Amino acid sequence: MSAPDDLASAVRDETVATDQVTQERTRPAGLGPVGWLRWAWRTLTSMRTALILLFLFALGSVPGSIYPQRGVDPAQVAQYFKNNPTQAEWLDRFWLFDVFSSPWFAAIYLLLFLSLAGCVFPRVLVHAKEIRRKPPAAPRNLLRLPHGEAFESGLTLEQAAAALKRRRFRVVTGDGWVAAEKGYLRETGNLLFHFALLGLLFAVGAGGLYGYRGNVLVVEGDGFSNAVAAYDRFMPGSRVTAESLEPFSFTLKDFQASYVAAGDRQGQPLDYLAKLTVQDSPTAPPREVDLKVNEPLDVDGTLTYLIGHGYAPTFRVTDGKGQVAYEGPVPCLADDQATYTSECVIKVPDAQPTQLGFLVRFLPTTVPSGDAWVSVFPGAANPTVQIFPFAGDLGLKSGQPQSVYQLDTTNLKPLGAMSAQPTPLNVGETKELADGAGKIQFTGVKEWISLQITYDPGREPALLAAAAAVIGLVLSLTVRRRRLWVRVKDGTVTVGGLTRTEGGGAAFAEEFAQIVTALRGGPPAGGPDDGAAERPPAGKPQIGKPQAGEPGTPEPSEPEGSGSAGHVLSDAPTGNAAPGGRPDEE
Amino acid sequence: MPAPVTQNVNESLATLSDQLILVTVLLYLAAMICYALDLAFGRARTVVAARRRELVGAGGPALPEDATGDTAEASGPQPAAWAVRAGTVGVVLTWIGWAANLGGILTRGFAVDRWPWANMYEFVVAICFAAVTAFLVLLIRQPIRFLGAFVTVTAALGLGFAVLFLHVQAGPVTPALHSYWIAIHVTAAIVASGLFIVAGVSAILYLIRKDGRASVLPGKESLERVAHRAIVTAFPIWTFAVIAGALWADRAWGRYWGWDPKEVWSFITWIVYAAYLHARATAGWRGKAAMIISLVAFACLMFNLVGVNIFFSGLHSYADVPK
Numbered sequence A: 001m002s003a004p005d006d007l008a009s010a011v012r013d014e015t016v017a018t019d020q021v022t023q024e025r026t027r028p029a030g031l032g033p034v035g036w037l038r039w040a041w042r043t044l045t046s047m048r049t050a051l052i053l054l055f056l057f058a059l060g061s062v063p064g065s066i067y068p069q070r071g072v073d074p075a076q077v078a079q080y081f082k083n084n085p086t087q088a089e090w091l092d093r094f095w096l097f098d099v100f101s102s103p104w105f106a107a108i109y110l111l112l113f114l115s116l117a118g119c120v121f122p123r124v125l126v127h128a129k130e131i132r133r134k135p136p137a138a139p140r141n142l143l144r145l146p147h148g149e150a151f152e153s154g155l156t157l158e159q160a161a162a163a164l165k166r167r168r169f170r171v172v173t174g175d176g177w178v179a180a181e182k183g184y185l186r187e188t189g190n191l192l193f194h195f196a197l198l199g200l201l202f203a204v205g206a207g208g209l210y211g212y213r214g215n216v217l218v219v220e221g222d223g224f225s226n227a228v229a230a231y232d233r234f235m236p237g238s239r240v241t242a243e244s245l246e247p248f249s250f251t252l253k254d255f256q257a258s259y260v261a262a263g264d265r266q267g268q269p270l271d272y273l274a275k276l277t278v279q280d281s282p283t284a285p286p287r288e289v290d291l292k293v294n295e296p297l298d299v300d301g302t303l304t305y306l307i308g309h310g311y312a313p314t315f316r317v318t319d320g321k322g323q324v325a326y327e328g329p330v331p332c333l334a335d336d337q338a339t340y341t342s343e344c345v346i347k348v349p350d351a352q353p354t355q356l357g358f359l360v361r362f363l364p365t366t367v368p369s370g371d372a373w374v375s376v377f378p379g380a381a382n383p384t385v386q387i388f389p390f391a392g393d394l395g396l397k398s399g400q401p402q403s404v405y406q407l408d409t410t411n412l413k414p415l416g417a418m419s420a421q422p423t424p425l426n427v428g429e430t431k432e433l434a435d436g437a438g439k440i441q442f443t444g445v446k447e448w449i450s451l452q453i454t455y456d457p458g459r460e461p462a463l464l465a466a467a468a469a470v471i472g473l474v475l476s477l478t479v480r481r482r483r484l485w486v487r488v489k490d491g492t493v494t495v496g497g498l499t500r501t502e503g504g505g506a507a508f509a510e511e512f513a514q515i516v517t518a519l520r521g522g523p524p525a526g527g528p529d530d531g532a533a534e535r536p537p538a539g540k541p542q543i544g545k546p547q548a549g550e551p552g553t554p555e556p557s558e559p560e561g562s563g564s565a566g567h568v569l570s571d572a573p574t575g576n577a578a579p580g581g582r583p584d585e586e
Numbered sequence B: 001m002p003a004p005v006t007q008n009v010n011e012s013l014a015t016l017s018d019q020l021i022l023v024t025v026l027l028y029l030a031a032m033i034c035y036a037l038d039l040a041f042g043r044a045r046t047v048v049a050a051r052r053r054e055l056v057g058a059g060g061p062a063l064p065e066d067a068t069g070d071t072a073e074a075s076g077p078q079p080a081a082w083a084v085r086a087g088t089v090g091v092v093l094t095w096i097g098w099a100a101n102l103g104g105i106l107t108r109g110f111a112v113d114r115w116p117w118a119n120m121y122e123f124v125v126a127i128c129f130a131a132v133t134a135f136l137v138l139l140i141r142q143p144i145r146f147l148g149a150f151v152t153v154t155a156a157l158g159l160g161f162a163v164l165f166l167h168v169q170a171g172p173v174t175p176a177l178h179s180y181w182i183a184i185h186v187t188a189a190i191v192a193s194g195l196f197i198v199a200g201v202s203a204i205l206y207l208i209r210k211d212g213r214a215s216v217l218p219g220k221e222s223l224e225r226v227a228h229r230a231i232v233t234a235f236p237i238w239t240f241a242v243i244a245g246a247l248w249a250d251r252a253w254g255r256y257w258g259w260d261p262k263e264v265w266s267f268i269t270w271i272v273y274a275a276y277l278h279a280r281a282t283a284g285w286r287g288k289a290a291m292i293i294s295l296v297a298f299a300c301l302m303f304n305l306v307g308v309n310i311f312f313s314g315l316h317s318y319a320d321v322p323k
Ligand code: HEM
Pocket: A044, A045, A046, A047, A050, A054, A112, A115, A116, A117, A119, A120, A189, A190, A193, A194, A197, A472, A473, A476, A477, A579, A582, B271, B273, B274, B277, B278, B280, B281
């Protein structure tokens, strides 16, 4: 029982914050508004609340993976509404199709980040003080520390201090002792990590406000210029104005897709390549760009991505009066990715005497199969179209918005006898329509690509914040805070040390042994790794203690001290001192 | 215009790879049996609560409980020498199995001339390899041989599952996977998952282990420490994997984060592991509660690995699970 108080002071830290909090916590309620506010703030910034909010954050994300999300796949949400209308309505009431932009999800993460801020700002102050503080004076009996050793030596205090300084300890010298401390980077890293999370939140938020995202479909030979009207779907942040769009433009010269030609994986895509001619601004010289998956086009931070492709067969429709009423490509949607059998719709509102509409099935590599025709390969090796013509009212005047990929057949009647498998047309062939309604010619095959264009000013700050978070995390999880004291008296040197980081005992034992060796100025008595983890029984320094826990040498349970017999892993008794003041830290 | 291309697959290497994986399963099972013999007939340990350290009673600082409630492990009677030797044979077999596992992965990679973790089968094989690697590396420095039986059986089951239900012929992958990011992002995810598996196994043993009873397992604290150390190592790697995934998504899909199901579950996994780390620093949550949280996180990890590929459709649908 030599010096408990000393030991206590050796491991104890600034306890100001902790004490303050404990008092606050235990104070009875009924304090008036200020007291309640303080209580609320304390509760919000406590570790337990942080823990609960973390769970809620995780739990709240789950429905976002179960239900289709508008921000990810609006078509699937529409499908859900069609299939289960009542259920969908209820889900929608709880924002379950917009989980990640819902008020309740925002409430969770805002509370969490408020808690985070409230937790780390005070810790910065504590840590700033801590960094400037000197290591505490040596406890009386160093051998009572989790790591301790004594030996005879002519070592002076100055030499000990110098040796510890060389190991980049912070060192103070007192009357007959040297105190040293190291590993402040742990808390620094922890704070950096938590601040980086705050930074990440701001970067993501700013990106959402000042950035935009849009989709557009471009057929070979056509172009695009970056203006709101040119998009098929445009999703701006609330701070985006039409003028802030980067004024670039491009033409799609050619698109190439390659597929596995034969074998098990026949038809699996291998590579996509879109050849663009890009003008960075209306006055800039054109440049040639190869756009590929994973290789977006970058114009001053506005990025254009290749995200999809398909076929756009071209047609010429001549109406009943002999006039060309439609000429050009028709983008088709693939029904089946493996064969690229695609469906297209042609609407010819200008046809006379009645409007014409066509459903078209496009088969890129056609082979007969019984009395039907199928596509067997996604590449256009033998492209044909099967045409289903209609005449009547396309319903475009009703004012209802219509999809270009759907034909509303309510006021249309089929032209001629409808067969499920009309004879396919090859490129160049023409189909005469029944009732003298005109003719349609399959003139060629083009391809289309779909592009996503994004501008997100938060990308780089977010990356910086994420990198800082990783660095902070690694520091805070790998650095150990440790203290070491040396006492020199009458030619006897006593060294004691402890690590203030839980679980850091085994590694510290090694470091401690090395330091002791260095202070001794010679090789250790029993080899480098010799029982370093063991603490000699108090007051009886022992050198070259045999290693415990070897198979075949059963150890009796340790009489005194370390208690780690039989299991070197047990680095429990390494003096896991209470870390800095935090609400409900023990 | 489309230009059909044939991608060559070296069939004999691909077959060799499949055979090596089968050999790996057998070796891991054999190793598991050896470890089990060591556990069953080797030394039993009893955890006895050691005397509390005196400084606590004397108004010392509040030390975390594992510093104060010291435990010592008393050893049982002399273990049978052959049982100890069985354990050693287990380690050797594990190393050979590890080499076969590595060979299986490398030959698959060479057969298709790309990084060999681009579909579910390859990914699961790589994760099992990572788990065994994590165990073997930790074993060099720490006495965790007792984990051997559990790690090898987990790896053997994982590989068996992959071979039986997930196997697809070696072949090329979709264009979105032609990126050096697969080397960075997926590798990090695999390494982290391997370590998380070791942590998960330890956590399960922790919950099974009863205090104060003779058992072939080490004390709860040792189990807790192995789990903690593995998680602390894996967590930054997992964080990095998620960030690298975001960087890749930024290249491939035009946004770094889009709440795709796979992204959602990586995020959930990350948050729950962070919750575990917090729980360890929160009064009343240390020990059992924290271990349970780590298992919840582990369940999320496994669900992300298997469940998300099977139940949800998303951009990450490369899994190429056989239908
Ligand atoms: C977005 C929310 C948060 C995340 C993802 C997060 C993540 C983490 C992680 C991964 C660690 C372990 C690494 C380390 O020791 O530095 C950690 C530690 C810590 N966090 Fe957080 N944290 C969050 C919010 C908070 C909040 C709100 C508080 C305060 C109430 C807090 C207080 C702490 C403390 C005190 C530690 C150190 C624990 C120790 O000493 O082991 N964190 N956090």
